[in-house]
Amino acid sequence: MSMSTQELIKELKEAEKGLFDLRFKKATRQPFKPHQIKATKKKVAMLKTILRTKSLDF
Template structure:
């Protein structure tokens, strides 16, 4: 299984992005639980899930910063 692409994440709207973050964090919790009970077979899913969370949070932060920059930039008439 290949690592997820960030281009797919950038196409999501803010509501879907937040839902994806929650789903990925829940999946990571489930993976940790499976590992603790020795039921985990696909250990590479840790890396993929952490990578996915990092991508989601990066895109979320980029959007926050772009909103703040657009608000704080004064217009030329002021």
């Protein structure tokens, strides 16, 4: 499955917002699943890498 650049950017923004929310929950001591922070950071990195390689292909 190949996503367009716009879809990747949208997905990246959602992941970054999710990461912010998780960090906010951690700081305010709200219940959350700690492993989600690591998984979300990996997702953000993966999406940034894909976007970067797409920009270099042109």
